[in-house]
Amino acid sequence: MHKKLKSILVAVDGSPHSDRATDFAADLVQQSDAVLMILYVHAPVLKSGARGEFGQLERMEHHQQTEYEIIRELEQQIALAAEQRARKRGAQRTEAVVEVGDPAKWIADMARARHVDLVVVGRRGLVPVAQLLFGSVSAKLAQICECPVVIVP
């Protein structure tokens, strides 16, 4: 690789795997002076189309309110905790972002939109399925991401 890394995106879910990915990414940005973007994607319990099936606006609103509160909490617990972790390890230019939707798709979309040089993820996450070699997010990302992906064991 000839050019210097300018920006790295680490995708975090609060698991020990994602902590290792964060450490790896933090070490990389420190060596290269790159910006570290930290992305947590909240996957909604209900797909937007399914909401209408409840039929009762009140319940929908309650659900959306609750979901919003959960997002706010996760934003602090997951994205900001990872940012702190990276900063403690020496990463100086960091940016934590929380989005809502399909995690792998968001990670790939953000990597493209922000022209990141490299995406870093853990091999597994919060919900490891024993039979699968890779987690669902890391496996999908490896398939759809247009930039190089580092999968940290």
Ligand SMILES: Nc1ncnc2c1ncn2[C@@H]1O[C@H](COP(=O)(O)OP(=O)(O)O)[C@@H](O)[C@H]1O
């Ligand atoms: N919701 C998410 N937002 C951002 N990154 C995620 C998310 N879920 C997983 N990741 C990233 O993908 C890695 C692998 O997780 P995943 O594929 O979900 O494994 P598992 O199926 O074991 O939960 C995690 O270590 C993390 O880096």
Ligand SMILES: [Mg+2]
């Ligand atoms: Mg997972």
